[in-house]
Amino acid sequence: MRIMLVDDSQTMRNVQKKILAGLGHTDIVEASDGQDALSKVGAANPELILLDWNMPNLDGMGFLKAFRQKNKATPVVMVTTEAEKARVVEAIKAGVNNYLVKPFTPDDLKSKIEVTLARAA
């Protein structure tokens, strides 16, 4: 399964990649902000997107709104420090399928991925 990681922090992408590798997911496409993700997502055709919110150039919400105009099926998990209820509601309205607040444990990420993919199946 191909997973796209969208986060402006290479460190956070590396942390997530390590967790995903432990879960058997090694087909990973990386993007460093929303703009980079928009330019790659069509060709990459991921089956799951893990998306940060606060990023330069184009943030996660900007990416999500543009992406959902063309693709309503691919599940997106927002992985962010934005934990306020209003932010979560805003993200769900824009089309995220699940929400994970940083900091998170490997089990937290694993659980969100499993639940999200099960719902999307």
Next chain:
Amino acid sequence: MDTTYIVAFVRSVQDVAGTMLGLDVEVGAPRIHEGSNAGNDVSAIIGLSGDCVGSVALCFSSQTAAGMVGKFVGMEIDPESPDFTDGVGELANMITGGAKSRFSGNRSISISCPSVVIGHGHRVFQQTDMPVIEIPIQSECGEMLIVVSIRAAEEASVRAAG
């Protein structure tokens, strides 16, 4: 300064250190920040805007910062590498974002992307028209200071009008 801000940062740094770094931290007594952080090698700075305004700086020695980022990424990290500044910035992002979610309530507050400054003896100056509080954080990696200068936007407006 509203003590809610300070409590939020204490809870957030404990959460981030415990969850992502596997690190126990000891929080010292918050105090008025009277200096300018001279003596630190690394600072990560994040601005706040919206219903709260101000800034937050994480300040450490290179050794402490490298130790904490190393715990974060699970391997030794070279302070000269781009991964080091990226990791320091992400620590600041998680600590500040976690604190914001704890004190924001119904207010709309945004945080900037982090800026990281490196250089021995550099000085960081916050706004002079609001109190600056520093929270010392001790761990096996050494001491980190969280320097917090935040207030509600309406307080800032009143001061400006006065």
